[in-house]
Amino acid sequence: MCGIIGYVGSKDSVNIIIRGLSALEYRGYDSAGLAVLDNNEFKILKKAGKVAELEKMLESTSLSGSIGMGHTRWATHGGVTDINAHPHCGGDNVVLIHNGIIENWMEIKEELSGDYAFISETDTETAACLIDKTYKDCIEKGENNPTLEAIKAAVQKIRGAFAFVVMFRDYPDRFYCIRKSSPLVVGCRHESAKEAAGKFEAFCASDAMALLHYTADVVYMNEGEIAELSVNGIKFWDFSGVEHERETIHIDWNYGMVEKGNYPHFMLKEINEQGTVLRQTIDKRVIDNQIDLSSDLKWDLEQVKSWRKLHIVACGTSYYASLVAERLAEQFTDLEIRVDIASEYRYRNIRCGADTLAVFVSQSGETADTLAAERLAKSKGAHCLAVTNVKGSSLAREVNSILELKAGPEIGVAATKTFMGQLAAFSLLMMWIGKLRGTLCKSDETRICAELTRLPYKVESILSRQDELRLLAEKYAETTSRYGIVYERSKGFLFIGRGNEFAIALEGALKLKEIAYVHAEAYAAGEMKHGPIALLDSGTPVITLAPADSLLEKTMSNIEEARARKSPIISVTSEGNNAVKSISEDCFFISRTEEELYPMLTVVPLQLFAYFFAFIKGCDIDKPRNLAKSVTVE
Ligand code: M6R
Numbered sequence: 001m002c003g004i005i006g007y008v009g010s011k012d013s014v015n016i017i018i019r020g021l022s023a024l025e026y027r028g029y030d031s032a033g034l035a036v037l038d039n040n041e042f043k044i045l046k047k048a049g050k051v052a053e054l055e056k057m058l059e060s061t062s063l064s065g066s067i068g069m070g071h072t073r074w075a076t077h078g079g080v081t082d083i084n085a086h087p088h089c090g091g092d093n094v095v096l097i098h099n100g101i102i103e104n105w106m107e108i109k110e111e112l113s114g115d116y117a118f119i120s121e122t123d124t125e126t127a128a129c130l131i132d133k134t135y136k137d138c139i140e141k142g143e144n145n146p147t148l149e150a151i152k153a154a155v156q157k158i159r160g161a162f163a164f165v166v167m168f169r170d171y172p173d174r175f176y177c178i179r180k181s182s183p184l185v186v187g188c189r190h191e192s193a194k195e196a197a198g199k200f201e202a203f204c205a206s207d208a209m210a211l212l213h214y215t216a217d218v219v220y221m222n223e224g225e226i227a228e229l230s231v232n233g234i235k236f237w238d239f240s241g242v243e244h245e246r247e248t249i250h251i252d253w254n255y256g257m258v259e260k261g262n263y264p265h266f267m268l269k270e271i272n273e274q275g276t277v278l279r280q281t282i283d284k285r286v287i288d289n290q291i292d293l294s295s296d297l298k299w300d301l302e303q304v305k306s307w308r309k310l311h312i313v314a315c316g317t318s319y320y321a322s323l324v325a326e327r328l329a330e331q332f333t334d335l336e337i338r339v340d341i342a343s344e345y346r347y348r349n350i351r352c353g354a355d356t357l358a359v360f361v362s363q364s365g366e367t368a369d370t371l372a373a374e375r376l377a378k379s380k381g382a383h384c385l386a387v388t389n390v391k392g393s394s395l396a397r398e399v400n401s402i403l404e405l406k407a408g409p410e411i412g413v414a415a416t417k418t419f420m421g422q423l424a425a426f427s428l429l430m431m432w433i434g435k436l437r438g439t440l441c442k443s444d445e446t447r448i449c450a451e452l453t454r455l456p457y458k459v460e461s462i463l464s465r466q467d468e469l470r471l472l473a474e475k476y477a478e479t480t481s482r483y484g485i486v487y488e489r490s491k492g493f494l495f496i497g498r499g500n501e502f503a504i505a506l507e508g509a510l511k512l513k514e515i516a517y518v519h520a521e522a523y524a525a526g527e528m529k530h531g532p533i534a535l536l537d538s539g540t541p542v543i544t545l546a547p548a549d550s551l552l553e554k555t556m557s558n559i560e561e562a563r564a565r566k567s568p569i570i571s572v573t574s575e576g577n578n579a580v581k582s583i584s585e586d587c588f589f590i591s592r593t594e595e596e597l598y599p600m601l602t603v604v605p606l607q608l609f610a611y612f613f614a615f616i617k618g619c620d621i622d623k624p625r626n627l628a629k630s631v632t633v634e
Pocket of ligand 1 (some may be wrong): 363
């Protein structure tokens, strides 16, 4: 979950590191730190808090060095303190940063406690000391390549997940990257001939996005791989020390895509990009109202026909998109479907095998539980498909096939445009499977494809009415003050919906919780009277997803039940649906669309409502407390 950046070249590394850390801050923002190696001396600066705090510290120092590393932390072992911030030193020889969890850190610490005085509470410091120890042993033995040998010896002893960047005091021209289970990408750039002919600048980061300013030519490190980055190039070994070559791949994202532009927050920018995301997702995949995913999915027809089961597995927002996918699959295919949260799926006695298409949904492609679930399904013989936004991600590289979201980089911690991309991709995928298996009706294909091409305009029409949602958020975020105590108008929110709209209720509640820190619960509308209705009173607004679908009348009865308990009703419904308006305190109209596609419209006002609510409360919208964008630990 932490962010890692490293540089070696002829330039000063400090600015490169700070820029990289700012781009990686979405991965964790408990503390930030950097280390440079200058005249064979490590210089380290680190601080609890965001990268801005580190930048302030830098103003009063004169740190520089042509080799360095930086880290943003999402705390696991040890509180959020300056001392626990990375980088960590191991003895005199080693400085290291880490993303992941070292499971046997106590054991290592005990083993080394006679030789090292540990100063932090982190698992990471034990790895730094262990590498220092193995390095000293290698020097004593007169090893030819003591740095590589030291790393090889240390990684054999460490259990858990790690991406390490390691610098050795005696080697100012190189640093090492080591990957086991936590993502790491390396990249290079040839300096211009004018500056230093033939020389390299080499970079590493936990996400290629952080390198885009310098290079789009990268290598995603493999499991169990060590890389040495120096001004002479990049070398790779496996953990047993066998050297191998790696090809660079070119990423088709550019630096402009990871900038906020004129928006105050990435989240707002990304919400506003959703019309474009829809266009990009269907581009070349819907032609003349027909679905064609043959360029994305090189499937063998016999294999597709041999599948009996469809598993869809994900976490968080990606899981809610999967719930919508479940209903699309029920409608367009004849497969037996199960949808699971990855952290549950991976520990169940799952029945899956060669008759199973197992779909793993992850915008980042790095979520630890989703990856572990995929490995389980693969080991049982399932055909694994990744639905992801990052085509170089760990998930994308491990599966049998990929369906790319085409949403462009998403930086805000709250997933918005990638959810839209997932919903659109799933509507295509389920139709495509149905088409190949002969279960998709021609009329459904034409109807859905035609509407998909109109949908971006309908999304944009909602986006053009953001002010209505700002006013709504202002109304419900209102506070009063009595005897010095601030009371919020709304104690909490209940989100309700039926069918696909239940998934959207879950997503709307998640958005409000994660960025505005407001308690929000989502319930299947028909389930409300089995318990949660007891929560309702005039201080608990109910947000209802009530588009004109086949379950509308049922949903309206549930609205009446909430109304009878004096809950203020905020409804999202289709235009012209005045019956819903008449029983709601506030009502937001969306365009009419096909029943299967309503989620792509109903979710937009909920994203904006949460955004404005958080804005009014003064929350740190792009970096909500305790969260990180990619959950790369279990
Ligand atoms: O990268 P992934 O799609 O695998 O991430 C899954 C969840 O961590 C993610 O959707 C999370 O719930 C977001 N913060 C939601 O806004």
